[in-house]
Amino acid sequence: MPAVIDRVEAIPLRIPLKPDLPGAALWGAPIEAADSLLVKITTSDGVVGWGEAFGLYGTGLAEQALKELVAPLCLGRDATDIPALMDHVQRRLHVFGRGGAITYALSAVDIALWDIAGKRAGVPIAMLLSAGHRPRSLPCYASLACYTDPDRVRAAVRRVVDDGFGAIKLHESGLPAMQAAREEAGPGIALIVDAGCAWSLTQAQGVAADLLALDLMFLEEPLWPPENFGGLAELRRSTGLPVSSGENVGTVLEFERLLEAGAVDFVQPSPAKMGGVTELRKVFPLAAAHGVPVMTHSFYDGPGLLAAIQATAALGGAEGMVEWRWFDQQASIYGDALATTDGRIPVPDGPGLGVDPDPEVIGAYRC
Structure with missing residues (x-):
């Protein structure tokens, strides 16, 4: 039975590093916490899927891309035909480039939809x-x-x-x-x-x-x-x-x-x-x-x-x-x-x- 995407929610997380191994950095910028951007998708039949966008220092950019560009193109569309939806969004947004924060946000949506597909089928994605x-x-x-x-x-x-x-x-x-x-x-x-x-x-x-x-x-x-x-x-x-x-x-x-x-x-x-x-x-x-x-x-x-x-x-x-x-x-x-x-x-x-x-x-x- 088809199900449509009813809600797309961005969930930014910041989990501090333990203090007993100081000096952690990523290419010259010290880090004291790990930032993540999770994306939670809920379908019209109540199935929930989880995705993740690459972020690090750019988590806010991926979140903004999700909210302003990617999510509006996904809401109300068929959650069960993932290739068609991904093609639709990529074609609509390709003028902004084929990588970076927009693609990271789209990646999170795709992962969440595969999570939903596995849950609807009752099997792991593998x-x-x-x-x-x-x-x-x-x-x-x-x-x-x-x-x-x-x-x-x-x-x-x-x-x-x-x-x-x-x-x-x-x-x-x-x-x-x-x-x-x-x-x-x-x-x-x-x-x-x-x-x-x-x-x-x-x-x-x-x-x-x-x-x-x-x-x-x-x-x-x-x-x-x-x-x-x-x-x-x-x-x-x-x-x-x-x-x-x-x-x-x-x-x-x-x-x-x-x-x-x-x-x-x-x-x-x-x-x-x-x-x-x-x-x-x-x-x-x-x-x-x-x-x-x-x-x-x-x-x-x-x-x-x-x-x-x-x-x-x-x-x-x-x-x-x-x-x-x-x-x-x-x-x-x-x-x-x-x-x-x-x-x-x-x-x-x-x-x-x-x-x-x-x-x-x-x-x-x-x-």
């Missing part, structure tokens, strides 16, 4: 995406904030290794911080570095020997600008460094160009940035055709994370890993319902995304 075998849990890596100072980096790395993680991502562009992480982690821990588009091709080639000595699993977004696909391909060719990219790629067509350029060893679509589950699911077969594993970007804690988990469980194959944002916050959006154990994260088997946000956490940290 079953809607694939009828094949789905793992009960997935390997994940601890994705840290930027700590810059080698001693603070060591402290953070020690915490996550002691928590049982076998893989760690740094958000660092300084070699001393990276080297401190490798020394503290030891050779048995997989190390990933997100350089945050820090270097030109020549600069990256100049530090390649030092990076190779770190034995990285992959180097994420090393070059500015991030759409320099030819430069990424040349960096791989000339240095042998394993390279990843994709969180700032906004459309499937751009992913096709990225892959055709031979730019990456791992491709990183971001469900809360590129259009939700509808667009994310298209990247997996495209990447497989190029022999490149998908390593979803999920540097968030809510429905966007669950969308990445459900899609990876259904489509990711044996090489799929999940990014777990390790901010050591005072609370989790899902309370005790979602947690990692020994470097693995469960694939929730409830309908839709598998679990709903904890209403007590929303009540306490809504801003």
